[in-house]
Amino acid sequence: MKLPEAAQENLAFLLAELDGQMSNLLAYFKEPSADGAQKVVLRAGYAHNLWSRVQAACRSATTRGKTSQSRRLLLQNVDTIARNLDQLSRLSRMALLHAEDVQRVKLLRPEAYRKVLRQVACALHEVLPALEATDGKSAIAIGQNKAEVDDFYDRMFRTYTRDMRDTRHTEDLANALLVLNEVRRMGESLQGISEALLSISIGQNVQFERYFTLRSVLSGSKVADDDLTLKPLAETRSGSAISSVSTRDKAGDLIDAVFKDGEKSKVKEERAGVKSWHAIYPGLAPRILSYEKRGQSAALLIEHLSGYTFEHALLNEGDATLAAAQSALHKTLTDIWTRTQSDDPAEMQAMKQLSARMKDVYRVHPEFDTGAARIQGVKQPAFAELLKAAEKRETQVAAPFSVYIHGDFNLDNVIYDPAERKIRFIDLHRSRYMDYVQDVSVFMVSNYRLQVQDGPVRARIGDTALGLHRMAARFARARKDTTFEYRLALGLARSFASSTRFVFDKEHARRMFLRARYLLDLALAVPDGREARLKLPIKELFGD
CATH class of the missing domain: 1.20.58.220 (Phosphate transport system protein phou homolog 2; domain 2)
Structure with a gap:
């Protein structure tokens, strides 16, 4: 050129x-x-x-x-x-x-x-x-x-x-x-x-050390490293970079893979997460082709998965394709939760997670950091006060059982293959046995936080979140999980508030933060021991 x-x-x-x-x-x-x-x-x-x-x-x-x-x-x-x-x-x-x-x-x-x-x-x-x-x-x-x-x-x-x-x-x-x-x-x-x-x-665009890491990973796999094509896919908030790699194996056949590198501890967690899914639920996670460590960094070469992210299906595909993707997702989650259910109780600790992230939220949106106020003579406590009270209440409503969860269940970490009508998971470094409400709340809010303001698309986004809620609520009723809705209120509050640190649009971030505050108020208004009676206005929460 x-x-x-x-x-x-x-x-x-x-x-x-x-x-x-x-x-x-x-x-x-x-x-x-x-x-x-x-x-x-x-x-x-x-x-x-x-x-x-x-x-x-x-x-x-x-x-x-x-x-x-x-x-x-x-x-x-x-x-x-x-x-x-x-x-x-x-x-x-x-x-x-x-x-x-x-x-x-x-x-x-x-x-x-x-x-x-x-x-x-x-x-x-x-x-x-x-x-x-x-x-x-x-x-x-x-x-x-x-x-x-x-x-x-x-x-x-x-x-x-x-x-x-x-x-x-x-x-x-x-x-x-x-x-x-x-x-x-x-x-x-x-x-x-x-x-x-x-x-x-x-x-x-590639960094010098990253190039050598890629070569090292390729040399440890069954692929050649000549005629290499590298394209950016994403950069995670933890600092890892993700690229697609096109090359040929030693027989000359074309191979597509995903190259991920970053801080060694994060990449090791990803590798462990992928391995655990292969043992617990085979076929859901991609195969690891190669793994290499270099000082304080590490890299993975992972099988490229056919299909596209759930976010792409939601925003770009037709109604029939989205419905098929939702059906596959709901079926897959129900099967995972059923097959991995353990009798060990699980504490989500959503409020503790949120407390740890509030400094980052206030750095992006300092206007949220307000003290107590009075409206028409009624005291409105500071958000920090609500958090402290909700954290205490949360210790009383542990999930009655554990399941194996994704751990970072955002729309772009779910892959849908329309040819096989199959769901696959990526970015698995936080996978563990936990309260399934953790994944439910993260997925629902990852829908809402999409910064698309077109009316019909916003309605589609809301319907997708509501669909997952209906499926999870059915699972909860079948398992006699009576505090599902209460824990979901806290999980959604955590995800609405903490996600604002990734949303620069002030109006959209404000809508999310107000929903978090409303959910905390709602949960704290429930008398002790009556948590099972809470019913969330899901349709109103996810409508605009």
Whole structure:
């Protein structure tokens, strides 16, 4: 894919400018002099002007007519490459300015810098060829220089700090440390260039470490890692990233999978959750193709599931398809709850969960954080007071049995396959034995919080939530679970209030928060021991 001529020209000029600056930088560290430093410092604006021209050319090309996703990716990452080249120019100048402040040049140890600076200069020579050839291997080689720069930084940092203990010239050594830090940041800029080149090669924005994690996961599976296609699917609120991976197995057959990586503890929980579902209810969770750990992060390669999310079915498919998806979901849940039912009582602790999340709610919606008030002389307690009282009441109404639940039962964690009329689950890191009301309340509110204001669609959303309530209520009656409705009031209050931290629309968030408060008021108004008599106005709660 061809770059705009202005972007290509100015990027080439920028690389040539950097080559000259790196040559002058190397010359300075071979023979430090004020004249040598000025050769770099006086060219402060030229690299920045060249980056500005590359950026302008890329932005102009993006706004002209229809631009494909792959072309937008190319233009965005070429701009990123140019920005990192400009940053390298700034770091070179700053390193020399700090070096000039070192009065005793021997304390700087300039000869030690030449090897690492030559590596940086050589890496820059590979940028244009790697871009023109969309060569992933050359891109990786550029990024790997960061590890060498980091090793150099660690060695020199120990040297300078040791020298500080043995000399009075701490000011010179402090300036030497500033020089060292600018050189260390050159490694970060090279990695930024590498990530941009890799992103162009793969067809999706990717981080350097994430790319290696993906390769590592692929090598541990029965798939090849050539001709790799990576597309973003989602980013979770816990920081994990999820992508679809298309590649071929060693027999040459096409394989679609899902790549998920993130904090090791979260990914380990996901793996454990998937394994537990395979043991408890086979066929519901996707297969794990490979798992790898790297330091504090980990990654999974998971079977790609046919179909689409329940949210997609709700918002985009016809009535017949949605009805079929609902029927499959209700049947699957009833079967899971029946087959996994345990006589152990379960405490949902919805109010404790909500208390822990209220700080995050108030950060997004500080207007909800109000104290007690009086309306027509009637005291309205603060929300925190309601929470405290409801938490005490909740301890008296544990579920009479446990079932195995999803644990994060949002619309987009349920997959419906219309060809087989089958439900599958994803994102299973919170699965455990628990009160089934946990999943019921989360699913119902994940419907309501959809920020779609079209009247007929809102009615459809409400009907979907009501449908799950009817199914769960039937299950509760069959199991003589008399406090189902009371626990649901608390679960819905928890989900309505806590979900507002993901809703920026002030009016929609306010409607949700008021529903949470209403439910708490309603539950607390029930006399002790009469919890089984509560009946929720579900239709009104989920209508607008």
